[in-house]
Amino acid sequence: MAQPFADNNKTGLTRDLIEAMFPMFEQASAGAIAVDSECRITWINASYAALLGVDNPEAVIGQPVRPVIPHTRMPEVVASGRPLLLDIMEYGDQQLVVTRLPFFDESGAVIGAVAFVLYDDLQPLTPLVSKYRRLHQDLLAARKALARHARGTRYSLGDFVGASTAALEVKRRARLAAGRDMPVLILGETGTGKEVLAQSIHAVSGRAGKPFVGVNLAAVPENLLEAEFFGVVPGAFTGADKRAREGKFKLANGGTLFLDEVGDMPLALQAKLLRALQEGEIEALGSNRVESVDVRVIAATSRNLEAMMAEGSFRSDLYYRLNVLEIPIPPLRDRLADMGILCEALLEDICQGLGVRGEITDEGLEALSAHDWPGNIRELRNVLERALTMDEDSGTLDADAIFKVLPKQAASRSGKAGLHGGAAKPLSEVVAEAEAEAIRNALLVSRGNRSQAARLLGISRSALYEKLARVS
Ligand SMILES: Nc1ncnc2c1ncn2[C@@H]1O[C@H](COP(=O)(O)OP(=O)(O)OP(=O)(O)O)[C@@H](O)[C@H]1O
Numbered sequence: 445m446a447q448p449f450a451d452n453n454k455t456g457l458t459r460d461l462i463e464a465m466f467p468m469f470e471q472a473s474a475g476a477i478a479v480d481s482e483c484r485i486t487w488i489n490a491s492y493a494a495l496l497g498v499d500n501p502e503a504v505i506g507q508p509v510r511p512v513i514p515h516t517r518m519p520e521v522v523a524s525g526r527p528l529l530l531d532i533m534e535y536g537d538q539q540l541v542v543t544r545l546p547f548f549d550e551s552g553a554v555i556g557a558v559a560f561v562l563y564d565d566l567q568p569l570t571p572l573v574s575k576y577r578r579l580h581q582d583l584l585a586a587r588k589a590l591a592r593h594a595r596g597t598r599y600s601l602g603d604f605v606g607a608s609t610a611a612l613e614v615k616r617r618a619r620l621a622a623g624r625d626m627p628v629l630i631l632g633e634t635g636t637g638k639e640v641l642a643q644s645i646h647a648v649s650g651r652a653g654k655p656f657v658g659v660n661l662a663a664v665p666e667n668l669l670e671a672e673f674f675g676v677v678p679g680a681f682t683g684a685d686k687r688a689r690e691g692k693f694k695l696a697n698g699g700t701l702f703l704d705e706v707g708d709m710p711l712a713l714q715a716k717l718l719r720a721l722q723e724g725e726i727e728a729l730g731s732n733r734v735e736s737v738d739v740r741v742i743a744a745t746s747r748n749l750e751a752m753m754a755e756g757s758f759r760s761d762l763y764y765r766l767n768v769l770e771i772p773i774p775p776l777r778d779r780l781a782d783m784g785i786l787c788e789a790l791l792e793d794i795c796q797g798l799g800v801r802g803e804i805t806d807e808g809l810e811a812l813s814a815h816d817w818p819g820n821i822r823e824l825r826n827v828l829e830r831a832l833t834m835d836e837d838s839g840t841l842d843a844d845a846i847f848k849v850l851p852k853q854a855a856s857r858s859g860k861a862g863l864h865g866g867a868a869k870p871l872s873e874v875v876a877e878a879e880a881e882a883i884r885n886a887l888l889v890s891r892g893n894r895s896q897a898a899r900l901l902g903i904s905r906s907a908l909y910e911k912l913a914r915v916s
């Protein structure tokens with residue numbers, strides 16, 4: 445067969461070199477081909493012709509290369525004068541590892557290109573390919589972790605708005621907690637930002653790239669809690685799911701487990717949780733195999749755990765286990781200095797969501813500061829949102845606009861109304877009335893959300909349901 449460069453002037457060192465090495469390449473490769481400056485085939489060796497299934501190699505000489513090798517990038521090499529040293533080219537159902545070099549005349553003009561098929565199966569490249577696959581998998585895992593992280597936590601420390609001494613102390617402790625891997629107990633009334641803080645701590649901790657998994661102990665029915673925590677193996681009990689279910693501990697592995705409303709945890713589960721925390725091991729329901737887990741626990745509650753310990757409804761050993769660093773979040777009424785900055789931040793957020801403009805006057809702020817805020821910042825946010833939607837035209841919230849939407853003040857906290865004066869009544873009646881009023885207020889503040897109302901009242905949901913049934 446003719447030589448690939450036979451028609452060309454053989455001058456110049458580069459060409460000499462290429463020509464000297466050519467036979468070696470041709471021999472070692474699984475195929476070789478050359479094209480001219482018009483990308484027409486000038487030469488093809490027998491092995492490439494065989495690889496391409498071309499019966500008569502002579503017949504393709506002078507043909508444009510594209511129809512013969514559809515995915516070839518030789519035209520690119522001819523056009524740019526730059527080699528494509530390593531590439532994977534599809535041919536039918538094969539993947540060919542190819543290298544392509546331009547070919548110049550003495551004046552430096554491209555007069556063609558030559559290509560070699562280095563490998564016609566990827567077998568010799570196995571170490572490289574498996575390394576590539578591993579890297580690719582790592583990349584996918586990293587992307588997933590990022591996405592999970594983005595989903596896992598919505599808040600970071602900047603979202604905990606506040607500049608009062610009390611708020612700054614909360615943030616100082618949160619930063620301290622983030623820097624160490626110790627258990628944290630967040631205490632605060634409803635709506636004070638316990639969840640915001642828990643997520644922030646995770647987001648600035650060394651575990652930030654790992655999952656943040658929350659369990660709300662007040663929201664999960666008691667009989668499902670253990671499975672929720674530790675997972676279930678398939679068919680663990682009658683009626684159990686055929687598939688295995690991962691527990692929250694496992695899901696949070698490497699990251700943070702947020703035990704929200706930890707004061708609502710049944711005693712039996714408290715013992716199991718304590719064991720899991722002490723041993724760093726869990727056992728899925730229906731399995732007899734323990735698995736180690738590595739989670740940092742952040743617990744939160746609006747209940748008075750010390751009082752609960754005193755009455756025996758919260759285990760003291762668990763309390764001390766969880767309460768290595770305590771972060772009490774003061775209620776809004778105790779940090780009124782933050783009212784202005786909070787309103788500003790909340791209004792900005794609300795306005796963005798609603799696509800409206802909004803600001804609050806000094807009188808508006810004063811009206812807010814006079815309120816007792818049983819629902820704290822969540823309630824403040826609701827009030828601002830309602831005031832804005834009712835008063836969309838001006839977008840300026842003055843005292844009137846605020847008073848219109850402020851919930852009726854709960855009577856119970858300061859005992860200002862309802863219980864004083866009037867004729868003496870049997871104590872049971874007074875207590876029943878006070879209770880009914882407290883329930884009404886809690887439902888009003890929580891806008892009918894019974895779980896939240898129960899939390900506000902410091903009683904369990906089932907107790908609230910019972911009381912409601914009695915009242916109505
Ligand atoms: N310091 C804060 N700065 C800005 N927004 C806050 C702050 N604290 C709370 N919020 C907002 O108030 C709302 C309630 O916060 P969060 O859910 O964290 O409270 P919580 O203490 O967990 O309440 P609950 O006890 O009812 O579960 C959220 O919308 C949150 O964004």
Ligand SMILES: [Mg+2]
Pocket residue numbers: 638639704
């Ligand atoms: Mg919460």
